[in-house]
Structure formats: structure tokens, C-alpha cells
Amino acid sequence: MFDWFSLNDSSIATPGELEATELLRSDHDSIKELFDRFKKAADRRAKAKIAREAIVELKINAVLEEEIFYPAVRQRVAKDVMNEADEEHHVAQVLIAELEKMDGHGDHFDAKFNVLAENVRRHIKAEECELFPRAQNSGVDLVKLGRRMQHRKELLLAGESGPKFHHRAASSRPQKS
Numbered sequence: 117m118f119d120w121f122s123l124n125d126s127s128i129a130t131p132g133e134l135e136a137t138e139l140l141r142s143d144h145d146s147i148k149e150l151f152d153r154f155k156k157a158a159d160r161r162a163k164a165k166i167a168r169e170a171i172v173e174l175k176i177n178a179v180l181e182e183e184i185f186y187p188a189v190r191q192r193v194a195k196d197v198m199n200e201a202d203e204e205h206h207v208a209q210v211l212i213a214e215l216e217k218m219d220g221h222g223d224h225f226d227a228k229f230n231v232l233a234e235n236v237r238r239h240i241k242a243e244e245c246e247l248f249p250r251a252q253n254s255g256v257d258l259v260k261l262g263r264r265m266q267h268r269k270e271l272l273l274a275g276e277s278g279p280k281f282h283h284r285a286a287s288s289r290p291q292k293s
């Protein structure tokens with residue numbers, strides 16, 4: 117198991133390092149760009165390929181938020197904001213699971229993907245406008261958090277996430293109180 121203490125423990129970002137919220141904003145921009153490309157893509161193959169890429173990025177983003185970012189800020193951000201974020205992730209996970217079964221085909225594939233995209237766009241807006249500013253004022257060390265998230269992201273991209281990755285969002289939702 118990875119030892120988090122072996123990561124640089126400084127609260128000052130080194131050149132190129134992103135704070136947690138900056139890293140997530142950058143990932144959000146990339147996801148929204150894929151949604152735009154899906155809309156403009158002319159043929160089925162192109163749409164299926166873009167949808168696959170978007171789903172991988174959405175899953176990585178969900179893991180980073182649910183495993184690292186949300187737990188770090190949950191106690192310092194209004195409970196209703198966090199609970200809504202949890203539920204929005206859950207809805208996205210349900211749609212993603214259905215889209216994966218369709219593998220780019222089927223009558224409702226485009227409609228389902230576009231509904232996912234609209235939901236995720238709203239969710240991203242809520243995170244960036246409500247959650248992130250609260251996190252930035254919470255006293256949480258966003259440099260250290262960003263470092264942990266970047267490391268986790270690299271493991272996910274390298275395929276070292278294991279089967280947990282595929283169903284993680286649905287299986288590990290925080291218990292509602």
C-alpha cells in the first residue's frame with residue numbers, strides 16, 4: 117500500500133503543482149471539452165470513442181473527489197452542499213453504468229449521454245461556485261491535498277486502480293446521516 121507520508125509534506129506548491137481545487141477545475145474543463153466534442157462529432161464511431169474517453173475522465177474525477185477531496189472538506193462545508201454533491205455523483209454513476217452496457221450503440225445512447233453531460237455540467241457549476249470557494253476558506257491544506265490527488269490520479273491512469281475503480285462510486289457512497 118502506498119505510504120502517503122513519503123509524499124512531499126510542504127504546504128508550498130512546487131512549480132507545476134496544482135492545489136486540489138485547481139486540479140479538479142482543470143479536469144472539469146477537460147470533461148466539458150469532451151461533452152462539446154461529442155455534440156459536434158459526425159459519426160457513430162467518433163461519438164462512441166469520445167463517450168468512452170469522457171467516461172474514463174468522469175470516473176477518475178469521481179474517485180479523486182470521493183476518496184480524497186470530499187472527505188477532507190466534508191466537515192467544514194455545509195452538509196446540504198456535500199449531500200447534494202454525493203447524490204449528483206450517484207446519478208452520474210447510474211447513467212455511466214447504463215451507457216457502458218450500450219457501448220456506443222442503441223437508440224437512446226446519444227440521449228442518455230447528453231442527459232449525463234447536462235447533469236454533470238450543472239454539478240460542476242455547483243462545485244466550482246459553491247463547494248470550492250468554501251473549501252478554499254476552510255483552512256484545509258489544498259496544496260497537500262492536491263499532491264495526494266495528483267498521485268492517485270497517476271495510479272488510476274496507469275491502470276493500478278484495480279476492479280474497485282469500475283464500481284467505486286456506487287459501492288462506496290458515504291453513509292447518509
Ligand SMILES: [Fe+2]
Pocket residue numbers: 178181201205239243
Ligand atoms: Fe463532482
